[in-house]
Amino acid sequence: MKVEISVPEVVSIFKEIQQKPGNIFEMIRVEIKESVGQYLTKLMDLERTEFLGRQWYEHAQGDVNHRNGSYSRNFTLKGIGAVKVEVPRDRKGEYETRIIPRSKQYEVELRQDLSLMFLTGVSTRSLSMMSERLIGRKVSPTEVSNANKELIEAVEKWRTHKVYFFGRC
Known part of the structure; x- marks a missing residue:
């Protein structure tokens, strides 16, 4: 891949960075999201092949x-945020990617982090407000509750299990 850029374009980019230095980080974030989206799309295309x-x-x-062809969807990754990917299709509808689960909107690690924050006492409403700031996507209170159901069941099972004490006399 060959990238061509003219001197005036470089000068204008440097002037913009000098005026607003914080913009460079936003430019980097956008570029990373696009690159990750293209990478995941290519992986799924190879998987379909x-x-x-x-x-x-x-x-x-x-x-x-x-x-x-393919269809567009967003998938949220921990540390990156919402990434746009093109999910490939086949004519008979038999192909299903293993890279991005069909009904999941965000990766498992992100779901686990939301559950841990909920267990430490952060409310579902607060998690919903913080998620947009942290990952660039608002996670609804219902999604947080659904992510916590299995975790709450496991904690409840452990909490109510019978404990047997053995002693020596």
Whole structure:
């Protein structure tokens, strides 16, 4: 990949950075999000190629499955925020990516962090307000509650289990 940039463009970027130094971090964040989104899209495209068993424009005999474009969606990653990805499809609808789970909107580690914050006493409403600031996406109080259900069940099971004491006389 060849990137061409003119001298006046470089000068204007440096002037903008000098006027507002905080903007450089925003530029870096945006670039990282785009790069991660492109990387995940490419991984899923390679996964679909593996699933179909042939490369682009390679023909196969008989009733076979074909590529059928992609659809856009956002997926929230810990430390990065909401990332736009293109999830590839196949004609028969048999392909399902393992990289980004179908019904999940954010990664497991982020869900665990939300649950831990909830367990330490942060309310679902407060978590919802903080999430937009921290990860660039507002997590609704309902999503926080749903993420905590299995954790609360496990804690409740542990809390109510029977304890047997053995003593020696």
